[in-house]
Every structure is written in structure tokens, then in C-alpha cells.
Amino acid sequence: MEETRVGDKSMGGARHAAMAGVTAAIAIAAAVLSAGPVSAETVKIGLILTYSGPAASLGEEIDNGLKLYVKEHEKELPAGVTLEIIRRDDTGPSPDVAKRLAQELIIRDKVNILAGVVWTPNANAIAPLTIEAKVPLVIMNAASVTATRLSPYIARTSFTMWQQGYPLGQWAAKQGRKKAYTLVSDYAPGADAEESFKKGFTEGGGEVVGSVRVPLKDPDFVPFVQRVKDANPELLFIFVPAGKQATAVMKAYNELGLRAAGIKLLGTQDLTPEEELPNMGEAPLGVITAGAYSEVATRPANQAFIAAWKRDYGTSSHANYMAVDAWDGMAAIFAAIKAQNGKIDPDQTMKILAGWKNPDSPRGPIEIDPETRDIVQNIYIREVKKVGDQLANVEFETIPQVKDPWKAMNPK
Numbered sequence: 001m002e003e004t005r006v007g008d009k010s011m012g013g014a015r016h017a018a019m020a021g022v023t024a025a026i027a028i029a030a031a032v033l034s035a036g037p038v039s040a041e042t043v044k045i046g047l048i049l050t051y052s053g054p055a056a057s058l059g060e061e062i063d064n065g066l067k068l069y070v071k072e073h074e075k076e077l078p079a080g081v082t083l084e085i086i087r088r089d090d091t092g093p094s095p096d097v098a099k100r101l102a103q104e105l106i107i108r109d110k111v112n113i114l115a116g117v118v119w120t121p122n123a124n125a126i127a128p129l130t131i132e133a134k135v136p137l138v139i140m141n142a143a144s145v146t147a148t149r150l151s152p153y154i155a156r157t158s159f160t161m162w163q164q165g166y167p168l169g170q171w172a173a174k175q176g177r178k179k180a181y182t183l184v185s186d187y188a189p190g191a192d193a194e195e196s197f198k199k200g201f202t203e204g205g206g207e208v209v210g211s212v213r214v215p216l217k218d219p220d221f222v223p224f225v226q227r228v229k230d231a232n233p234e235l236l237f238i239f240v241p242a243g244k245q246a247t248a249v250m251k252a253y254n255e256l257g258l259r260a261a262g263i264k265l266l267g268t269q270d271l272t273p274e275e276e277l278p279n280m281g282e283a284p285l286g287v288i289t290a291g292a293y294s295e296v297a298t299r300p301a302n303q304a305f306i307a308a309w310k311r312d313y314g315t316s317s318h319a320n321y322m323a324v325d326a327w328d329g330m331a332a333i334f335a336a337i338k339a340q341n342g343k344i345d346p347d348q349t350m351k352i353l354a355g356w357k358n359p360d361s362p363r364g365p366i367e368i369d370p371e372t373r374d375i376v377q378n379i380y381i382r383e384v385k386k387v388g389d390q391l392a393n394v395e396f397e398t399i400p401q402v403k404d405p406w407k408a409m410n411p412k
């Protein structure tokens, strides 16, 4: 009985008729509470992230962004509404684990909303459950294009790989570059990154002279990067998951002498995440990436965000795009909670999420596209430079309000 609370729709049905005494007691409690000016609602959010293993720093960035939003904005929740965040560790790209955790969160914990999810295979494994159980999922990282097509109960506040790879390919071609090589992780987001960069680059007159895919788990980048060096392209485009893999591939690029050989390095924002830059030495200097967020961006909303971040997590702690994607994801969830006064209806929630906008996110203006439920955002072309005594992603060109290009090219 300890799980029962006022407003719990699982109680009061015919199958509980035998529990007449208990039901009566609850009815009285409900009457007493509902007589007050505010109703008590607990909104349960099931947060699935990677908190352990080699990619634990990704979960930490996302959780820190989300926690910071809650701390700064909790007071805006309607009176009587409390938030309960139930955290689960999927341990890495493990769709079976993620699916089991989502099942438990839905069935046992009765969450109203699922959130988080670093990895595309995990998000894709959860997608059918969101339909069966009608539980909205707000994706705060997983970035392969198809996720939002797998369920009408999914909205995404992060990005798609196509949102970065395609404009970056176009930009590289515009610089007059002719020959590129691609190196990506061998799973769906890697394939998206490879294809999107190639399409943008070749449409602009460039040629992809070779492509390698490296294992997602525990990759040794050296033989793959050596192969690129031997081909001697003008450009190397890389996507690997952010975190330790980004630092490892950057190290291989530098130590195998590709930088010295004049092979220019480009990538998605995953290649130069802010919290890893201090671990990369000077290797990333001059690397060009496409991304939706930079820690050093001077937008006032970003400066306020970074001030709060440094206050809570320390001056040497860095916020990356994942942290901001979670901050914005929580802002969207708050909008849904506020509009429904804490009584979460899944279909109503999706209606609120689809079309939700924030003109003033730390990354600039954003909107969840009502049609695709993917985010529309500025894509910045950035160069790694020294700002003060630290490396940073410095935005130097803005492609405004980019919708997922793949969905525009592949309408349903």
C-alpha cells in the first residue's frame, strides 16, 4: 500500500472492491487533500543514462545539465507539483539493458516520462515500449536520424548526425577542398555521419576517396588512422562518440603524424567536447567541427548558464553540448508539466513538446519541429583555438535554424 498516493489511477477499480476498508480510508484521505487549494501531483521521470564504464562521463554531463535546470527552475513548477527523477544506468551501448530498464521504469515505477539516453541502439530498443505504454521519451543525446520516426511518443532535444555532417561537408567543399577521407564508428550514427558528410561534400564538388569504420566498443584507432595517412587525403572527417574515444582518436591523429603531414581534421561536435579538450594537449588546435553549442559562446543565455555551471560544479568543470541538450530537454519537460498542472497525459504532452520553442537557449534559438519532433537549431562551424590559456570551440560561421536534412530529403 505504501505506493498508493492520491491521484494514483491504478487504485479504485473494480478489482479493488474487496479492499473496501482500505479504499474507504484512501477516499477520505483524498477528500481531505483535495479540499485544499492545491492538488498534490508527483511527476515521475525515468532517466536512462550511462553512468558507468568507459563512457560514464557522457552520462555525467547530461545529468549535470539536467540537475542544473531543475535547481534553477524548480520554483516555477505549479504549486503542489513535485518531481521525482529515477535514475538508471544502462552501462553503455547496450540495447538489451536499456530496454529492460525502460520496462521496469514503466511497469514497476510507473514513470510519466522517460528521458536521457546517450546511445542510438538503446533509444531504438526503447522506442516500441513508448508506443505500447504511451510513455513519452525525451531524447537528450542519441542522434541517429531514425529515432523520432520509430515512435510518435519520442521528441529529441539533442541533434541528428545529419544536422552536422551535411552542412560541414558543404562548408568544406566551399573552401575549395577536393579530397576527403572519412573515419566513423561502425554503428548507425557513424553511418549517418559518413553519409551526410559525403553528400554535402560531393554535392559541392569534393570527392570522398576512402572511408573506414571502426568498432564501437574498445576501438584501437591506430591501424585505421594509419590507413588514412597512407592514402594522404587533404581532409579527414571523423565521428566517434564523445568522451574518451574522442581523445584517443585525436591522439592517434597527432602521434601518427597526420597533422604534421598537413591532413586537415574535421568532425562533428563529438570530436572536440569541452570536457575532453584539456586531456588532448595541443593536438586539436585548428580542428574544424560543426556543432550546436560552444562553451565559450558569448550569448547572454550561455554566459548565465556557464556561470551557474561553474558555481555548482567548479571552475575547472566544463559544460559541453550534451549538458545543454539535457538542460533544454528539461526545459521542454517543464513546459509540459506546467501546461498540464502536473497531470501528465501522454498525448497532450507530445502535443506540447512538438512545437515547443525557446528563443533564448544557451545554444541560441531552438524549436522542436512539430512535424518530425526533432530539434531545429543553429549549426555553428567552429575552430579549436586557445581562449586565454585553454582550448575552446570558437564559433565563426552560423547556419541558422537547421532542420534535420535527412528527413527533408526522405519525407515519410
Ligand code: PHB
Pocket (backbone or CB within 6 Å): 118, 119, 120, 121, 141, 142, 143, 144, 189, 240, 241, 242, 270
Ligand atoms: C549515439 O549513439 O547516438 C551517439 C553517442 C555518442 C555521441 C553521439 C551520438 O557522441
